[in-house]
Amino acid sequence: MKKYIILAIGGIFFLVLLFSFYQKSESSMTENRQNVLNLFLTAKKSELTLEKDIIKSRNFLSLTYDLIVEDEKEVDQICLGLNNPLTGIKNINKQLDDSINDYCKALDKKMIQVETFKSKNAILKNSTLYLQKIALEDNYLVGNKNLKEEELRNQLVKMSLAYSVAPNNDLKEALQKIVDNLLLNNELTTSNEDDLEMIVSHVSRILENKDNLDVLVKNLVSSNTEVLLDKVRQNYFVSFSKSEDTALIFKKLLFGVCLMFLFFTMYNIILLWKSANTILIANQTLESRVIERTKQLNESKETIIQQQQALISSAKMSSLGEMAGGIAHEINTPLAIIGMRVEQLEECVSDGTVNTELVLKTTQIIKNTNTRIAKIIAGLRFFARDSKTMPTQMESVSKILADTFSFCKEKFSIHGIQLEITKNIDPSIEIDCRPVEISQVVLNLLNNSFDAIEEFKEKWIKVSLTDLGDLVEIRITDSGQGIPKDLQDKIMQPFFTTKDVGKGTGLGLSISKGIIESHQGKFVLDNNSPNTCFVLLLPKKQQEKSQEELKEVS
């Protein structure tokens, strides 16, 4: 029992303990809870503040972001603006690189040059030192007299060698002096030709001053044979001629020019010779061609003459043809009269009304008409004959004019053209002529006037005759306004015509002129007349022609 009591007491104690623990833990729990709550509250508070802060910072960030974006844009623009200068800078950089490269290359070259220059300088220094040495040695020798032949020669050779490589004039002068002294103080005596030659050539190279060489030559003269002297002289001349090289060049040039000139002249001569030959040949062919051509020309001339004659006759024929109508009328009318009269007489005989008076009257009329026809035929006869061979005869000018008008008055009156002849023409005015030809000329002029004024309103032709003593002047003026100045020279030319094709031959005036001139007269156009006016001046007496002229005419 005790045990149980102890156990119970122990249990109760334990329970009290447990309870106290529980109590304790519960209080601590509430405490904790409150703590947690507090903590939670503070946490909440801090959360709120944090949120606020976050919002603030967000706003700030967005603002800054906007600013950054703007800045970026600006930067981009700036970059774009910078691009062009950048490329320019790049180009410049490139150029700079190139130029630097070039410069480097040039520098390299310069360096190489400098190197070579340095090496050359070194060589030069060495040679100068060597020369100085030699000079010093030679200076020592300056005072030396009567050197041995061989030594002297060696010295001279040395000198010449030194002279040829001497870098400056001072050294050259010094060397020259040394040689002068050597030559003054020593006599050069040698019999060896080769040696002598060598010495002279060496020395002459140094001694451009010919006085010194003269001294040398003198010395040599005194000590060497004549032969050697000649050699020296030759060399002397060689050296002397060196100074005349330029002259020689000029001479050569001159010679070359002369040669070229010679060649040129020779070439020209050859050319001349050739051309002369061709000219000769051409001349020969030309001659033959000229002969041929002359033949052809003569032939064509003959044909032209033939054609001209044909044309002249056709011109005559055409003027004749123009008159044919008039002539037909002239002849047919009298023919009608004769025929009718004969028939009338026959009728009167048959019906018994015939009487002597009627017969006599009729026969008289027939006779008269017959003579009329005969006259017309006589006028036509002129045209049928080549009148040139006809002798001249004294003929009344008024008769010639009247005869001519009889051929054409018909034609003119029909076309309403007034043909006026100066009244009181003295029928006793006679000229020595071939009347047919004069008539032909007048007729031709009348026909020309006809063609010219046919279409005019005012139509008249005036023919006047003036006695000028030894001469007779026939003027034929028409109502035309004269001949244009540019045609005046041409109208007398054969074949010139202003008439329509087929109407004129262009020979009328030229033939007329020829006829008047063959009568020793003049055929001119009067320019002073306001109207177209042709003037025929004919001598009253023909001067006797020589037999030759007559032959020519025939």
Add this chain to the structure above:
Amino acid sequence: MSLLKGKNVLVVDDDSDLRETIVFDLTRKGCNVFEAENGTMALPIVQSSKIDIVISDVRMPNGDGVSLLKEIKKNNARIPVVLLATGFADLTESEALQMGAFCLLDKPMDRKRMLVLLEKSASLL
């Protein structure tokens, strides 16, 4: 009996001999004959003298036959006109007939034919 008897006939030609020759025949036929040298002189006679028939040359100075024919045909179209030509491109017969001529005779004309034609022209009056 000739139809020409008593008719007034005008003969126009510049050749007096031919005129006289024609007049000889016409007088024998009993015509009253008038004469003129050219067309210009003929026209007043035609107008003043009651001419029945005209015989005219074609080629004449101062008034040719053709213009005379035209003038006559203008005023007295019924008067027959006999034309005399030389046949050298003066005028053809058909041209003359077209212009109103009674006939055209070429010189030297056939006298008998001319008289027959004149009779014929008188018969038409």
